[in-house]
Amino acid sequence: MKKLALIALPLALAACGGEAPSGAPEGGPPPPPPYQLRAELPEGNRLAASNEGETLYSNRCGTCHLAGGMGTNLLTVQQMKAGNSPEMGLLTNRTDLTVDYVKAVVRNGKVAMPPLSRVEATDAELDAIAAFLAKDKL
Template sequence: MKHVLTVAAVVLLAACSKQGEAPAAPAQAGKGPPPPPPYQMRPEAPGGNRLAGGDGKTLFEVNCGYCHLTGGMGTNLLTKQRMAAGEPPEKGLLANRTDLTADYVKQVVRLGKNAMPPQTKVDLTDAELEAVAAYLGKAK
């Protein structure tokens, strides 16, 4: 029985090996890096705009709204902090804040703060973050 298994293994290895053949070159050789995997890509929007909705307000609502719109955990925590500082509760909504700068928004999004985890470039691309930061960081 051992001989049969040994012979079968040798025959299988011989059939699988490509002796004397050069390895095939990668299909992308010399053409730059391959495209990212599908889970890292954003679908194209009508008109070729990769931004979902194309504006910072929509991107904020879609990507950040579950925490930072009315009733969200981030809004509730910020409202408590603002009220403790003697400010009105409306200041808990990020869209109502006038003290945010675009650079501050980008820093907090990428690094996280307190209960907010950092958001990666897969979560929010650089272009999307720029639009959200411009929306939240504008002087109101």
Template sequence: MISTASAATAQLTDGSKVYARWCVECHNARGFATVKLRERYQDSEPAILTERKDLNADLVKYVVRNGISFMPSFRKTEITDRELAALSNYLATDPAKRPKAK
């Protein structure tokens, strides 16, 4: 039986993998989305999503499925509901509390 802590860590790890596959290209330090978010927030919030502490899972799910501004929507055939749950929990977790990448 997997402990609750182990399952939570596994989901965050899975979320990190989904982010690396689908999100990092636009949301890295020099990515188009990061540049646009930096302009929008005028450095009042971190532009790199993995540095944010104010994201919640429901918002992430909504934006991924529906798109926003220049960001396209992602279908369930691209990011499954399970992957989206992992991604949204990963981004909604305080960066200091996420497992370190190996």
């Protein structure tokens, strides 16, 4: 019976012309949420400080800290309880971050954020990410 189904399915799809059934949305599924749209890193030596902080932040931290991520949602609630704007939940909007603070939180963890090892983010990558988040406060 399984063999028949495996043969019949491709034949049925070929007969339909491969088109979506009626009632299906045109253009395919909706795009993924922002926190799933992480930047791709170029091939090369991860230990070299050659990647840009913004790209590294998107790739290494984006799963939780881009719009819609769990880290952003938790920080937004925390910022609102402190009387700040909800936009401060996004780390890229923060103006109070320093390089040393970012490095300490990444390596040691804080509240719901687990510590990240040097395998997950090398020291060179963390330096670039911290500089990106701290902006001009180096």
